[in-house]
Amino acid sequence: MSCLLVDPDQSGQLDWALNLLRRNEPVGLPTETVYGLAARVASSSALARVFSLKARPHFDPLIMHVSSVEQARAWTLEMSDLQASLLDQFWPGPLTLLLKRNVQRIPDLCTAGSDWVAVRSPAHPIFRKILLDLGEPLAAPSANRFGRVSPTRAVDVVSELGPFGLEAVVDGGACAWGVESTIIAVEESLQCVRILRPGALALEKLQDFLGSSWKFEKAWERQHEASSVLMPGTLESHYAPRTPLLFLDSEEVLATILSEGTTQKILLSPYGEEHMDPRWLPLFRKKWQQVFILSREGRDTEAAAGLFRTLRECDLASCEQIVALKMPEAGLGCAVNDRLRRAGR
Ligand code: TXA
Ligand code: MG
Helix, strand or coil: CCCEEECCCCCCHHHHHHHHHHCCCCEEECCCCCCEEEEECCCHHHHHHHHHHHCCCCCCCCCEECCCHHHHHHHEECCCHHHHHHHHHHCCCCEEEEEEECCCCCCHHHHCCCCEEEEECCCCHHHHHHHHHHCCCEECCECCCCCECCCCCHHHHHHHHHHHCCCEEECCCCCCCCCCCEEEEEEHHHCEEEEEECCCCCHHHHHHHHCCCCEEECHHHHCCCCCCCCCCCCCCCCCECCCCEEEECCHHHHHHHHHCCCCCEEEEEEECHHHCCHHHCHHHHCCCCEEEEEECCCCHHHHHHHHHHHHHHHHHCCCCEEEEECCCCCCCHHHHHHHHHHHCC
């Protein structure tokens, strides 16, 4: 059976996709971050299909996508005023918050047995329409095989999951942000926000909203330590292209690369020559098989938007290695670096 690309503007096609979801079949859906593989949270069998299509281990929990703060409240327990104010501020959008799970409604499979459920309300109009028509939450991990590069275009989902039996993907165009949502847990008594995964909502925006009395713990940087909450993407390799990738984040690594002779390698740079730190400039004088630049001016949003698509293009160029340069750690630079670092493991 082949995977159908659903045109949301063709009459009846979106309803057909909606009926697949109602029958507990997963469907590829666009969000403003990356494409998701959506299925009814309420149905353990629908969730099981998601895990098997992605070849995802059952210990890795799924994000619950809701239409509103009210729906989030109905499927979780004990949302505080502060949590509600964060959601009012940043939803719909790329913020995922850990809330206490309502075990009466959310199956174990969704949270890998945890008492905490990750919740977000996506901004993409197609995903929102489907959530509203359905009237219940959808689980939606990124629509890629486990550990691989997240898809940011409908055709990427078709080629990624079509061969494994996915029936349909709704085409909502290219994703605006291009990296996944920011995942946080709030510890109010400590006035602390733990960032479990840096993502499309920049840390600075959370800091501006909460004010200077709050601490921000970059939990994703110390994920090897034991933790009560499972850290996203703790597994060694994640967001990985098929081609080996070297994350270039120190002058030591730079020296090694510069000392090598001519090779069939690709340089992946977040910015163009005119906008980069002079220390890295010798890199551009090296002979590469190909050079990909994510944003000539080094703009973080542009670099993030094109990141996963470019990693897929690098794979198509079939080279020996991708050498990816680090971005400044500001705005979405944190998320871009995190994805590249993990792609290199
Ligand atoms: O932007 C996004 O968040 C996209 C789109 C499709 O909405 N979704 C997404 O889902 O990135 P996924 O499954 O690819 O990544 C979710 C991450 C996983 O690494 C998982 O371990 C973590 O969130 N996660 C989910 N539920 C969790 C929980 N209860 N506690 C801790 N981490 C959780
Ligand atoms: Mg993912």
